[in-house]
Structure formats: structure tokens, C-alpha cells
Amino acid sequence: MTSKHLIGVCLAAMIAACGQNTPKPESPTEQLSAEDTLMQQLIDAKAGDVIEVPEGKLSFKRGLSLTVNGVTIRGKGMDKSVLSFSDQIAGAEGLLVTASDFTIEDLAIEDAKGDALKVNEGNNITIRRIRTEWTNGPKTENGAYGIYPVQTTNVLMEDNVAIGASDAGIYVGQSKNVVVRRNRAEYNVAGIEIENTIGADVYENVATNNTGGILVFNMPALKQAGSTTRVYDNKVFANNLGNFGHAGTPVASVPAGTGVIVNSNDKVEIFNNEISDNKTSNVIISSLFETGYSDDEKSDTFDPYPESIFIYGNTFSGGGNAPDRAGLEAARVALFGEDGSFPDVLWDGYVDPAKMVDGKLPDDLRICVDNGDAEMLNADAQNKYAAPALVTDEHKCTLEKLPAIELNRER
Template identity: 30%
Template sequence: MVTEETSLSKFGPPDIVVHEGSSIQAAINNAQNGAVIFIEPGTYKEAIVISKPGIKLVGRSESEVIIEDPGGENNGIRVTDEGDDFTLSNVTIRGFERNGVILIRVTNYLISHVTTIHNGEYGIFPIRSQNGVIEHCVAIGHSDTGIYIGQSDGAEVRFNKVYENVNGIEVENCSDIIVTKNQCYNNTAGILAVLLPGLTVKELKNIQIVHNHVYDNNLPNFADEEGGFEALVPSGSGILFVGGDNSTIEDNNVKGNNFVGIAVVSTLVLGQLGNIPPEAFADIEPLANQVKVTSNVVMKNGEAPPTGLPLPGEDLLWDGLGVDNCWLKNNYNTGFPQTLPTCN
């Protein structure tokens, strides 16, 4: 039998214990590099910044350790580029203005059993970071993305549950990312992998989207219309692969998404949706190339697509652009074009 204490034992004995009514930030300020900090159940109304390496911040109970916006704070937990080898586990973060957890240029991180609720734009948000794991997390109610990996390389997003977000999981301008065994439902789009212009990192490659359950992502898009490309994501999207290369979409169960089950398209499609001229994409190669879509169950999608889209509602969708894209052993009813290129 796994008890609470045995589940915590993997982090080692605590160097500091934070009790309800005291400050998590004060504990971090007093901690040595590499400290293990346990947090007792309670509601902690504070924003937290971590700029020391090796900190392990561990709640004793995910549902009972709550970090809440004290009022007007942008970020629940912000980890800076001095916070490598960071661990966050067993906490709930809610109500912050922009981000639940943001990691900036952090190497080697673990975000495990963390729930983020209604934190403005993003639930969990590593950017320009490397070698991370996000697992067994829940992200609910974010106007951009529940779990977002941006301009990063080497991460695994696994065993998470995301719902009531614009994008459930998003991988943007990244390399070597695995998105696996997640549940994505009641978002505007379940999973989005996208290459966007105007960023420092200019490529999206080696993305594996495998073994996910992506269903009923028909939430109206509630992103800020004056914001970024997230406002252009069509409601009813299962898995959208937009403009990347050398990637695999395999063995996913994708059902009940009103616009599309799995789409492989150029970033230029976003331009069509937002009346953005092609020259706005001149700093990237916008076509999707060498994408393999294999062994997916993709059923009952595309039955009620939004009006005014440049592409039809389908189980499987390709815009016909890019090279060496292929489809094999998928279980589906409708596809566009009707004959999709077969993998060798």
C-alpha cells in the first residue's frame, strides 16, 4: 500500500517544513541550494519566485496545499534561469493573473501532481527550457493554454488531464518533445503543435504525439481577440499539427471534435484564418514536412465545423502542402483529400 508518507519519501527528508500561516517564499529565501521544502496543508496567498538551483517544493497533499493569488499577481510560481534542477509536486495553484507556473530558461525540471485552475493565460508554462517532465498534472480554465512548452527542447508531457482551456496542450517552436498518455477534452483544441513566426527559435521538429485520448474539444474560443495566434484556433479541433517537421502522430484516440480529428497543415493556414499576409511568415519555413500519422482511431470528428473556415471538417485533414507527409493504418471515416499519401 502506498501511503502519503511513502509517496513523499522519494524526495528525501525535508530540510524545511512550511506550516499553514507561514510563508513559502520566506522558506525558499532561507533555504540552501538543493533544499527539500515540504508544505503542510493550507491556503497560502502569495506569489513565489525561485532563483536557486535544486529546490524541491513539495506539498503534502495536492488538493489541500493551495497557492492562491493574494491580489493582482501575474505568476503563481516563477522559476528563473538560476533555478535549474527544480521540482514542484503536490500543490494546487489558482487565480493568478497570467500564469500558474512559469519556468524561464530552466534546465532539468519536474512538475508532478500539480493542479492549475483559472490562472489567466497559462497553467504550466516552461519557455526556453530544457530536459523537463510534466506529469500527472491537471490544467483547467486558461485563456491560452493549460500546459504549454515554448521554444524549448527535450521535454515529456505525460499522464496529464487538461480541460476548459483554449488549447489543452501546446508545443510551440520546440524540438524533441514527447506528448503522451494525456486526456484532453472540452478545450477549444485538444493538442496543438505549431511553428509561429516572430520568435527567437525558428523551428518545430521531432515532436511525438502518441497514445493520447483527445475528445469533445468543442469549447468556444475565449482567448483575447487582441492577443496572439491563440485567438485564431478553431473550436472543435482534436490534434492540430501546424508547420513542423520530422514528427509522429501515432496511436491516439481522437473522437467527437466538431471541426477536425487530426490536421496536418501549414502555418499559412493561420494567416488565412486571421487575414495575415504571407510575408508575415517570411522568417520561418511554414510547411509541415515529414509528418507521419499512423495507427490512430479518429472517429466522429468534423460533423459540425465552424463556418467560414478555408478547410472542411474531417476526421483526417491535410492541406496538401509540404513533402513526405504520410498516413498509415488509421481507423477513420472521412479524410481530405480523399486519398492521403501512404507511408512506405
């Protein structure tokens, strides 16, 4: 071989070797950060897509949104895939979804400037194994809602965790056909709240260390009034956190030390729960008049009175020993002494006079307590707690039981 040929062979070998060590150009997706990739996937999403959120903490300065039906967002676990909004400078939510046939599961949303996860006007919504949390503890400056579907239908919320919301940790509002099960709510103003919703089953949840454990509310001036909620097989205990809600909001009226509270809602069953050590009362039944709404905020068609409430089969213990209202505390001492406690069911005493027949409500509109030796107190709130009295015997009755919720889907 001539020297010229040898040099050519060596050069070819060197070029081949260099080619083996030269990295291939990155694709546009590979050049993006994990945060940018997720944002782009949400923008480009199509029906049927499954968007995978990697393990680790992803930090966002702007809120995320999804507007396409039929998408699933899936992480690696609520303690593994974390969407952090601690540096958020834009957006009213961490993640806003305006879509149907939507599933989100196995991730966390932390420190959103507003609501953590909001789903608006969608059908067939599944929210599963999601953690929403404000990591600096309960503060008025935290976002209002952790998990927040509103004006939705066929909603399943299961195995979630909500911590630190300045309104409600797990909330569903103005919706229909809802199941809320096996969630844990802690260190929120309201742990779990069902508001202006028609048809909800709330069961096998844990609500503790909130201001109020489980709320079933109706508020005026909204698109629909709610009814037909079953609250059962839950553990609701030691919800004695000071109320840190924004002044003027309905939830700011909830006394610290409330287990389950029904306000202005109808056809509610509370049964087979373990409810204990809630210092104002284990169960409160109240009207809109106790929420601080002024007369000009009320609708002429809105019914402010709770009716058709059935309480049975619960296990009560502790509670009622340090109510979070001066008038209630004075009533407790006057009726039961310094060391005494309120009974397990506390009612504000408001009744709709327009519905009275021969001095009492029709049987199907009554508040019924058929719960062993549990007693009920009329707090006489309309007279500023001037003449509270036990009314257990008058409310020893039963109501027709409500049907179970069927979601009519598999997803």
C-alpha cells in the same frame, strides 16, 4: 520552621508554578503566517533545500518567485496544498521559477492573475502532480498559461491537471528534450501545447472539453524552430469548447472542435491515440497562413509549412460533423451532405512550392496517413475552401519513425 521560612518556601513554589505555565517566546518563524513563511523560504532557499507546503489554502496578494538551483517545492497533494492568488494585486505569475535542477510536486495553484506556474531558462525541470486552475470557469480574463516551462531543457511534466487557461493549460515552448505524460487538460483554449520545441514525447494524456486538445505549433520570430514530436497513446475527445483566447494570439485561430492540430511544425508522429468527437476535425494539419499572422510578422527564414507528418495506428470515431468555420461548414455540406462529416484528417492544402520536385514534395517531406480506413481532406484553404477534395490515396505512405526521448537524468 519559622513563619519567615514558611513564607519563603511558599513564594518559591508559587514562582516555580508560574514559570511552568508561562509560554516560551515564539521564534521569528513561528510568528509568521504560513503564507509569509513560504515566501521567506523561497527567498532564503539554498541548493538541496526541500520546501514543504502545508495542507490548507494559502492566499497571496503578490506573486512568488524562486531563483536558486537545486530546490524542491513539495505539498501534501494537489487537492490539499493550495496556493490561491484570487486576491493577487502584484506579479505577472503565481509562481515564477528561474532556476535549474528544480522539482515541484503535489500542490495546486489557483486563480493567478497571469500564468499560474512559469519556469524560465532552466535545465532538469520536473513538474509533477500539480493542478493549475481558474475556479470561475473558462474566461478570457483568466491567465494565459497553466503550467509554462519556456526555454528549458530536460523537462518532465507528469500527472498534472490544468483547467481554465485562456491560452494553454499545459505548455512547453522553445525547449529541448521534453516528456509530457499522464496529464489531464480540460476547459482550456489549448489543452496541451508543444511550441517551437525540439524533441518532445507527449503520451498517455487526457485532453477533453478544450477548444483544441493537443497542439504542436511553430511560430515565427522566436529563438528556435521546433521539430521531432511524438504524440501517442493519448485520449483526445470532445474538444468542442468555444475559443475564448485573446484576439490576435495564435491560439485564438484554433477552431473549436479540434482534436490534434499540427501547425507549421516538421517531423511529427501521431499514433496509437484514441481521438473522437471533435466537431471540426479529429486531426488538423495546417500552415502558418491559417493563424492570422500578417506578412510583416513573418521571418524570411521561418518555414510556415508542416512537413514530414506521419499519422498511423490511431482509433478514430465521430467528429467532423459541425466545423467551426463558415467556409469549412459550407465545404462539409457540399461534399458530404447535411448529415455528413469530414474525414478524420483535415489538411489546409498549403505546400512549399520551392521544395517541389516534378510537381510533388520529396518523399521524406510528405504528410503520410497510414491509418486503416481513415481518410484525408485537402480543404483548399489558400483558395478560401473553393475546391476541397479527398486526397487519401495521394497521402497513403509511410515515413521513418522518430526516436524516443531520453531525459538522461533521474530526479
